[in-house]
Amino acid sequence: MDQQTKSRAFTGRREDSRLVTGRGAYTSDQNLAGQVHAVFVRADRAHATIRSIDTEEAAAAPGVVGAFTHELLDELGFNQPQASGPMKNGEGEPLFAPARAWLAKDRVRYVGEAVVLVAAETPEQAADAAELVFIDYEDLPVVADVRQATAPDAVQIHEGAYAGNLAFRSEYGDRAAAEAVFASAPLTAKVTLNSQRLAANPMEPRACVAAYDAESGSYDLWSPNQGVVTMRGTIAARTGRPADKVRVHPRDVGGAFGVRGETYPEYIACLAAARALNRPVKWTGSRSETIITDYHGRGVLLTGELALNREGDFLAIRIEWLADMGAYLSGHGPQMRIGAPGGMAVNSYRTPVVHGVNKLCFTNATPTTVYRGAARPDASYLCESLVDHAARIHGFDPAQLRRRNMIPKEAFPYTTPTGSTYCSGDPEGLLDLVLANSDPAGFAARRRASEARGKLRGRGLAAFFEPAGFPMVEQTTIQFKADGVVLNSVSGPSGQGHETVLPEVVADQLGLDPADIAFKFGLPDTELKGGPTGGSRTLVAVGGSLRNAGEQVIEKGKALAADALGVPAEDIDFDEGLFRHRSGNASITLRELIKRHAGGEAHPLDSLGAYSPPQAAWPSGVHVAEVEIDVETGVLQVVSYLGADDFGYIYNPAIVEGQVQGGLMQAVGQVIGEEIVYDGGGQILTGSFMDYFMPKAEDTFPLQLLHHNTPSPTNPLGAKGVGEAGATGGVPTLANAVMDALSTVGIGHLDMPYTPNRLWNAIREAKAVRAPA
């Protein structure tokens, strides 16, 4: 058995019986006395000047208590300009963050932008009245995509943005060195790829309940979120209120994937309306509102160039990301698009020279933000497509080309040319595991067999190295209460399994039964510091904090044990739940100490833990997949998938496997069908499940997951983070397999998603070219 995996019988996740039997409590389950219902009037066009907004008729409609525009937000001081943040490029130019009114003012910039909030006694009355709002628009030219946006004569969406509708442009690596290498490189390869816009589509639609307490001047918000403290901070900043006058309440969250970490305009507008009306305001978005106005994921045009010598050594890589930010900057969208391309530039390879350019670009479309993998899948997709392309055009075996360039395990910790420090890993070990278990030698025969059945078969390999977690302090408490041990954390779950795995971490350390430990999260009045659930940080950060609290419990326990046993505390050891006198037989269990000192308001063992990871931990993996494409219909099927991953120390193997499965389903969704499509006028064509594809049960595939773990030296748990690996590994692996299959009919490039229609048409055209009549 793998030494780095905790052996633990899987008895199901503790939260699941509640969540899958309808006993979860989501935002729309929240109701407050006297609440009214909000409906938003949204921009029906992508780019237009607002001449006037007439809410008179709507305000007079039955049941309506108010119809609000940006004027209310201005009046309350809720339209605080977004801080540009500390991000600056090498020339000292800051990120340009346009001012944004949370209900559109003067101009609308994307379809679905909220313009008016109508509040009424019932949702139906609000919806009826919303149709009576009249907005007089004057249409403006539309910038529908990044290519248009950066064209020389493009309309500028924001005054003050950099030329070409850019919010930011930065470089990393060594331009001159890269130019020199490419000028003399014996071999080069270049790809341009589109990582298309996606809707995250959490099962729970976006919603909120907002309330204002006139006496204390404080605001309360219930909404699906990824961290109450983080959201409290952004709401305070946007409304100009002190943070102690804002409370964000935790509920069950029906999927988050990054997009639930944003503080959306609707929340600010509902808080303002609650203040104006002095009544709670509830809003529940429809599925279409969720698809159209939840900030989108991905949306990057990727270009990569690789220089090699004739033996196949990577000499340099050049990268450009042109990221589609949409009409405004989201809270978390810019950061990863600036950091990840350079931070992950060399993937698992010893490529010595790197140069890259990042461009963040405005378009007349919904803003984009982080989504399952948060730029990591884009980075791995670019690098691994490029490596495969280089192998194909220059006649290298894709596995051997990768092996030749992989960072050897002796080189860890390894610092990349762009300054990332990979904590631990063994890429070649992962590759060995994948090759040993996926029968590469038999592929040619499998391909022939598929072809005999009218199917193109492809095999795709991809490696990745990705950052998980980031330095940010996380505070937790361990409290010993009458009915059991309670862990408190700021960071709450949205399906990950916090309630199962974090008690296990504490139980392991303290020798207790996980069943006696309960995990609580996100108390609205919490004074604990902490961040969001995201970036694969929870086990390292929250687990690390609990580990710190647990150490304090042990130290305090030694003092109590010393008293109980009549020996000096420094002579007491703690192991497996037992305090034992080092030179005698005297001992007492932690359980007994907990019981003896119970009854008071606070327990003497109660402890406050704090931990901030010093740097990211770096999970890695090598994945391989085989796909078949039915030539008659273009239908793509994943026939096998094998992942070998390094997640550091694994605490709960079943939860790890579930996380990888979920990420892989989101990867297969992107590869085979998901795409937000805008037409040239900025109208969205995929605004419901009639047109927006989601992966379904029938799209699952045979999956084998193996581990080759190297514990991370960056944190006391040795853990690395697992939340994004399925997407980061899955997108390039599956895309490479598809392109390998298509290469057999001479197709060198095709954009995702690989829908049956797109594949069939591409194959038909390729065959027409190859077999002229």
Place this chain on the structure above:
Amino acid sequence: MYAFTYRRPGSIEEASQLVTEAEDGKLLAGGMTLIPSLKQRLAQPSDLVDLGRIPGLAGVTEETAGLRVGAMTRHVEVATNPLVRQHISGLAELAGIIGDPQVRNRGTIGGSISNADPAADYPGGLVGLGAVVRTNRREIEAEDFFTGFFETALETGEIVLSVLFPKPLKSAYEKFRNPASGYAVVGSMVAVTDGGVRVGITGAAGFAFRWAEAEAALGAEFSPGALAELDYDDSELNDDMHASAAYRANLMRVMTQRAVARL
């Protein structure tokens, strides 16, 4: 949803009168298209006339001319009915792959054909099987029933009572689902009858139609290979982001071939 007046007639005559007299009346059968349209405020009828309580509209019965399927018969009943499975297995197959289990347990044949969604399954089935639609006023051949994009030969106040399916010698249905919605991008009903081979196509164009060239080719040689060289002129076919016209024409051939291969 906008407000409307809900009507629950006890007879076809009453239903016909209510829907005729209403300012903008709509008949409600299974509601699988109508209710979502109402919820999204895409339809605003003044009156909703619910056919659900009218006796005698549901069920499958055998007649000399074939099987009569009542207008309010749910898809799941057609899919599992022993008479349908025995005599018109292609129809049972078709009903068994409409939408999802929820849709199959609510949706009805009368509602589906009256709505005449170009991507619905039943229209292709009716045309392919040579069915006759019986209304409260007349009998209409399936080929004359579907007249356009969401358009039928039904007049105001005319209500589908049942569909009469002649028994073919054998039949099979194949469809290609839209990966997003699950609706038919193309569906093909192939029926071998005493009068020859019939092929009914749904999804490809504005409404369901018989594919005469395929019928002729299969009449000459009933095998998938007989269709190999058959290219349908796609200039009149639907063309959208989910499926190009050329792709739809290809799927017509492939789905028909796959149905033939099973017969």
